[in-house]
Amino acid sequence: MNKILPVVLIVLAAALVAAATMHSSTLTPATTPEGAVQALLNHVKSHDSEGAYRYVAKASNTAMPDFARDIFGETGNLRTYSALQLFDTKVLREGDQEASVRANLQWASAVGAVYDVRDLKVVREDNSWKVLWPVQTRAKVPPQVIPVNYLRWDIVTRGSDDDWGAQNVEAPRVRIISMNPVEKDGSFILLGEIENEDTVPGFVSVSATLIGKDGQQIAQEESFDKISHVLLPKEISPFRIDFPNMNRSSIQSVHMQPNAMLVPASADPVMGVMHQALQKDPRGHSVLTGELMNQSGQTVNIPHVLATFYDNAGKVIWVSDGYVDQSLVPQTPVPFSIGVRDDLAAQIHTYRVTVNQYSRDHVQ
Amino acid sequence: MTNLMFNLRAAVRLRSAALGLAIMLGPISVQMILVPMTTHAAAPAPLQSFNSAGVSPRPVEDTTSASIQRDYAHAWKSLVVALEENRTELLNENFTGTARQQWQEAIHTQKQNGLSRRIVDHGHSVRVTFYSLDGSALEATDTADLEIQYREGGKVISTERVQAHYLVLLTPAENSWKLRMLQEVPAN
Amino acid sequence: MNSLHRSIIVGLLCTASALCLGQVRVSGSGQAGADATLQISGSGSTTLYLFGPGGASKRTVQRGTVTIPGDELKVAGRYVAVLDDSRTSFFVSAAPLQKISFITHPSRVPAAANGAVLGSAYLFDRYQNLVLAPTPVSFQLGVAGSAVEERKVIGKNGVAWVQLNSGRRSGPAQFIASSGEVSVRRVVQHVAADPCNIRMNASRAPDGNILVETDAIRDCSGNAVPDGTIVTFTSVDSAGRSTVDARIKRGFARAELPASSSATLSVAAGVVLGNEIHWGGGL
Numbered sequence: 001m002n003k004i005l006p007v008v009l010i011v012l013a014a015a016l017v018a019a020a021t022m023h024s025s026t027l028t029p030a031t032t033p034e035g036a037v038q039a040l041l042n043h044v045k046s047h048d049s050e051g052a053y054r055y056v057a058k059a060s061n062t063a064m065p066d067f068a069r070d071i072f073g074e075t076g077n078l079r080t081y082s083a084l085q086l087f088d089t090k091v092l093r094e095g096d097q098e099a100s101v102r103a104n105l106q107w108a109s110a111v112g113a114v115y116d117v118r119d120l121k122v123v124r125e126d127n128s129w130k131v132l133w134p135v136q137t138r139a140k141v142p143p144q145v146i147p148v149n150y151l152r153w154d155i156v157t158r159g160s161d162d163d164w165g166a167q168n169v170e171a172p173r174v175r176i177i178s179m180n181p182v183e184k185d186g187s188f189i190l191l192g193e194i195e196n197e198d199t200v201p202g203f204v205s206v207s208a209t210l211i212g213k214d215g216q217q218i219a220q221e222e223s224f225d226k227i228s229h230v231l232l233p234k235e236i237s238p239f240r241i242d243f244p245n246m247n248r249s250s251i252q253s254v255h256m257q258p259n260a261m262l263v264p265a266s267a268d269p270v271m272g273v274m275h276q277a278l279q280k281d282p283r284g285h286s287v288l289t290g291e292l293m294n295q296s297g298q299t300v301n302i303p304h305v306l307a308t309f310y311d312n313a314g315k316v317i318w319v320s321d322g323y324v325d326q327s328l329v330p331q332t333p334v335p336f337s338i339g340v341r342d343d344l345a346a347q348i349h350t351y352r353v354t355v356n357q358y359s360r361d362h363v364q
Numbered sequence: 365m366t367n368l369m370f371n372l373r374a375a376v377r378l379r380s381a382a383l384g385l386a387i388m389l390g391p392i393s394v395q396m397i398l399v400p401m402t403t404h405a406a407a408p409a410p411l412q413s414f415n416s417a418g419v420s421p422r423p424v425e426d427t428t429s430a431s432i433q434r435d436y437a438h439a440w441k442s443l444v445v446a447l448e449e450n451r452t453e454l455l456n457e458n459f460t461g462t463a464r465q466q467w468q469e470a471i472h473t474q475k476q477n478g479l480s481r482r483i484v485d486h487g488h489s490v491r492v493t494f495y496s497l498d499g500s501a502l503e504a505t506d507t508a509d510l511e512i513q514y515r516e517g518g519k520v521i522s523t524e525r526v527q528a529h530y531l532v533l534l535t536p537a538e539n540s541w542k543l544r545m546l547q548e549v550p551a552n
Numbered sequence: 553m554n555s556l557h558r559s560i561i562v563g564l565l566c567t568a569s570a571l572c573l574g575q576v577r578v579s580g581s582g583q584a585g586a587d588a589t590l591q592i593s594g595s596g597s598t599t600l601y602l603f604g605p606g607g608a609s610k611r612t613v614q615r616g617t618v619t620i621p622g623d624e625l626k627v628a629g630r631y632v633a634v635l636d637d638s639r640t641s642f643f644v645s646a647a648p649l650q651k652i653s654f655i656t657h658p659s660r661v662p663a664a665a666n667g668a669v670l671g672s673a674y675l676f677d678r679y680q681n682l683v684l685a686p687t688p689v690s691f692q693l694g695v696a697g698s699a700v701e702e703r704k705v706i707g708k709n710g711v712a713w714v715q716l717n718s719g720r721r722s723g724p725a726q727f728i729a730s731s732g733e734v735s736v737r738r739v740v741q742h743v744a745a746d747p748c749n750i751r752m753n754a755s756r757a758p759d760g761n762i763l764v765e766t767d768a769i770r771d772c773s774g775n776a777v778p779d780g781t782i783v784t785f786t787s788v789d790s791a792g793r794s795t796v797d798a799r800i801k802r803g804f805a806r807a808e809l810p811a812s813s814s815a816t817l818s819v820a821a822g823v824v825l826g827n828e829i830h831w832g833g834g835l
Contacts, residue, residue: 165655201780233778236822271797473607478610494708500657524639548630
């Protein structure tokens with residue numbers, strides 16, 4: 001008895017481990033449209049592209065590799081550094097053969113949470129529900145040689161043991177050209193724009209210190225990624241500095257500190273932002289949409305879009321930003337959409353979009 | 365007889381108590397005498413006066429003025445201790461450039477010859493004479509009331525009390541102002 | 553008054569007087585690096601201690617004339633000589649000017665900017681002592697081939713400073729501080745100021761898009777705005793707004809905007825706006 005019991009336990013444990021690690025080779029058909037979407041997304045969450053693909057309808061005309069690239073990313077784009085963390089689904093419309101299901105997705109990415117809303121068509125196929133997942137095939141850029149002859153800056157600074165007063169190069173001159181403090185949702189927010197007035201590129205950031213009624217410092221924050229950090233000569237970037245849980249009434253003054261330092265940089269790539277327009281998304285919220293066009297020969301892996309919104313007096317009334325999870329291959333437009341505060345949409349007279357770029361070869 | 369016995373007992377008790385107290389307090393007292401208590405280094409005394417009125421070509425901002433006073437006082441405290449204990453490394457934090465080089469060399473030769481200086485600092489009156497437009501340097505005059513003991517080993521060979529006049533040049537470093545020149549000049 | 557009383561009075565007076573403390577008298581130029589001579593009264597040997605900003609030394613000397621080598625007196629300041637029970641002090645001043653530490657600001661400056669160039673010259677002798685004597689210093693600033701601006705100032709307490717306008721012409725300007733034979737130069741890069749009168753033209757590109765291109769972009773002094781400067785082209789039509797952040801290349805900026813039958817085209821660099829073009833009638 002003493003010898004049998006351990007053996008039984010070992011065998012049982014082995015069986016449990018095997019069961020846990022064995023992949024199910026059989027498909028559990030989705031009996032409802034919402035179930036199909038949820039099953040697909042659960043497999044995406046588990047990084048199981050094959051399992052997820054089994055819930056894609058044949059009518060999508062989407063090959064498995066294209067589907068996997070669309071879901072899990074390619075060419076070092078933001079999606080390759082992301083994982084589906086949370087989702088919820090809601091049936092919008094359901095018929096016998098066809099349904100529409102809204103999926104709100106939250107991706108955990110290298111740059112924080114990224115939210116996405118998809119209205120998915122679900123169809124009945126072979127007695128089960130499957131999701132229509134068309135993948136837009138991007139036109140291939142024909143092989144070619146694109147000469148890169150834009151300017152590039154490199155820096156040589158003085159040594160640490162150089163004599164006091166020895167020649168040196170200075171950080172670029174930057175200037176805050178506008179600043180507007182607002183209060184939103186219990187936060188005190190500073191909006192504005194900063195210009196690189198110099199003839200050399202700079203790595204720029206803006207910090208702000210709030211001084212209370214008693215003259216003491218009460219908070220200090222930075223613009224973090226609500227700014228385009230590398231500014232070429234005469235380039236203007238918006239900035240936004242958020243002070244959560246801060247009342248304007250407790251603030252006596254604000255001390256703004258723009259910081260700039262010399263960095264090597266390239267004038268390439270050139271980005272175009274086409275067909276920008278204020279629209280409503282499927283949920284009825286205001287968004288700014290458009291297309292990003294990489295007009296150079298180098299892939300931009302992670303584009304970061306910053307939008308500045310102005311009222312009819314030219315005052316900055318909001319700054320939004322968003323990361324595009326697709327990379328920008330040369331000469332190929334990629335759509336983008338960033339949220340706009342609904343309470344401000346009516347006040348927006350004009351806007352300006354800039355693009356921050358991260359390429360695997362260098363940061364810009 | 366009873367009274368005598370009582371008194372004797374009381375005396376013995378008193379003596380025992382006294383002996384116990386002495387045994388308890390004795391080592392503590394000895395320790396206090398023989399082993400000085402460790403004290404935390406006191407912050408340097410603020411300057412007696414700091415005058416930056418009418419400075420050209422650039423006025424001295426309040427925050428700069430506060431930093432200069434703090435860092436200059438720290439520099440003097442470091443110099444005083446460095447000259448007394450012949451420790452050149454004490455100058456690294458508050459001195460830079462020529463001043464650091466010169467005073468470290470002075471301390472080095474002083475130590476080589478078995479000499480030292482003990483300074484009792486009775487205060488400084490500083491007047492800013494120049495603050496560059498780009499904020500890269502600040503020059504001032506300092507009238508310092510100093511008592512200086514010149515020593516060989518532990519022996520004092522001379523003592524003087526002087527109103528010493530210095531020309532001071534400070535330059536900003538990463539997070540403080542550092543003394544770049546400390547040159548004693550005649551009163552006129 | 554007997555001789556004892558007289559001695560006491562003299563002694564009391566002498567203790568009050570530094571000169572009398574001198575059994576020692578000091579002579580010499582009093583300049584850094586120069587020998588100093590001490591006259592020690594009396595006879596026989598004694599121990600001389602010398603404390604100063606340059607160091608501290610101890611030596612056994614024969615009373616009479618003692619020479620302190622200049623090597624021990626390189627640092628300007630007050631030196632204290634101690635021997636027996638007496639003490640005397642003397643000052644060493646800076647040697648002649650031999651070095652200028654020249655701090656200039658900024659290293660790049662827009663052309664034709666008032667008071668934009670700053671220079672501070674710190675005057676030192678060969679031993680790194682500040683030369684305190686009033687010293688004339690000349691400052692010159694100019695780009696090769698254009699007028700040089702010159703200013704002469706008198707250095708006070710070892711410092712001379714100047715504030716100058718930048719020249720109208722872009723290029724590397726030589727900023728020189730000199731006094732007698734000693735001079736030091738720095739380069740202050742004069743760069744083009746803000747673009748002036750940006751003008752663009754628009755034409756149809758072979759692929760149907762709108763090709764926009766500026767004339768040569770210059771500042772108000774005629775200096776070419778450097779390559780790499782951002783120039784933003786904007787097109788507004790019924791489909792929305794399109795922008796391209798182009799870069800100046802070889803003095804010009806160009807970009808392709810999406811094809812449109814009717815659009816308003818504009819151009820800007822920094823906060824400077826250029827002309828507008830109403831393409832196909834515009835909006």
